[in-house]
Amino acid sequence: MENKNPIQVADRLFLVMEQLAETGPVTLAELCSHLDLNKSTVHRLLSSLMYMEYVKQDSETGKYSLSFKLLGLSNKLLSHIDILDTVRPCLKKLSEETGETVHFVQLDGLEAVYIYKEESHQNSIRMVSKVGSRIPLYCSGVGKAMMADMPASQVQAIWEDSSIEKLTPHTIVDYTQFSEKIKEVRAKGYALDDEENELGVRCIAVSVPDYKGRPKYAFSISAPIARMSDERIEELAHIVLQVKEEICQCMK
Structure with missing residues (x-):
């Protein structure tokens, strides 16, 4: 296998998209600095991506960012994730038995991505979450459940790299307090979201290893x-x- 992309322009196009995904909205000058490429080259790459509707430019700030077109690709990707075939029957049954909405997420850096949702049909209240949307690890039940199964050093690194915000009056923004919550999760085997991400909603979550x-x-x-x-x-x-336990047994 070649160590260098045989099509350099493709390599650079994806570098631009990956950088925008990492930084969020940036100016042309900032993007040039991140990529270590000259202004004319980056401008041509951005123009190409804008033509294909993968990148958009804010008319007021002039900053560039990724468009939502990538979500269409991600949704197609989700349809091919093998683990969903394993967990779907269990989670559908769980939703039916409890009468509540069930979510299944996958770890992705500092966030969890919703890759499956079984909406409860036994009540009229619908959760605002959507497949493909993301939620920070530090303020979610699913996030804390996964972090509890990580080494302490990794938990601290995720906390330090996250943009800690008090999304609700219940969001934990102190690391010492957060560490105590992680210890509780390890002891109990499950995590809670006590209105930490959204007021009026509580969640109970458990991690599932690969x-x-x-x-x-x-x-x-x-x-x-x-x-x-x-x-x-x-x-x-x-x-x-x-x-x-049932899911883990099926995955063996």
Whole structure:
């Protein structure tokens, strides 16, 4: 296999997209600095990507960013993820038995990506989450569930690299307090989102390891706080831990 991309322009096009995904909206000068390429080259690459609608430019700030066109590709990718064939029956059954919405996520850097959602049909309240959307690890049940299965050094690195924001009055923004929560998750085997990401919603979540035993996936049950009392959480804890065991057995 060649160590160098035989089509240099393709290599540079993807470098631009990867950089924009990493940095978010940037000016032409900033992008040139990140890529160490001259202005005319980067401008041509951006013009090509804009023509193909993978990149857009803000008319007010002049900054460039990725468009939502990539989401279409990601949704097609999701349809080919093998693990979904394994977990879908278990999660569908979980949603039917509990009457609540169930999410399945995959770890992606500092965030979790929703790759499956089983909406509850037993109540009229719908969760705003969508397949393909992302949620930070530090303020989500699924995130804390996966982080609890990581070494302490990795947990701290994720925290330090994350943009910690107090999204709700309940969001934990102190690392010492967060570390204590992670210890609780390790002891109990499940994590909670106590309105830390969205007011009025509580979640209970557990991690699911990949075939190498790495914390790569997680699933959760989400519901309005009116249906997620502490007593209800205790009932659901036994259920989600059992479903986790079933999924792990199927993946062996």
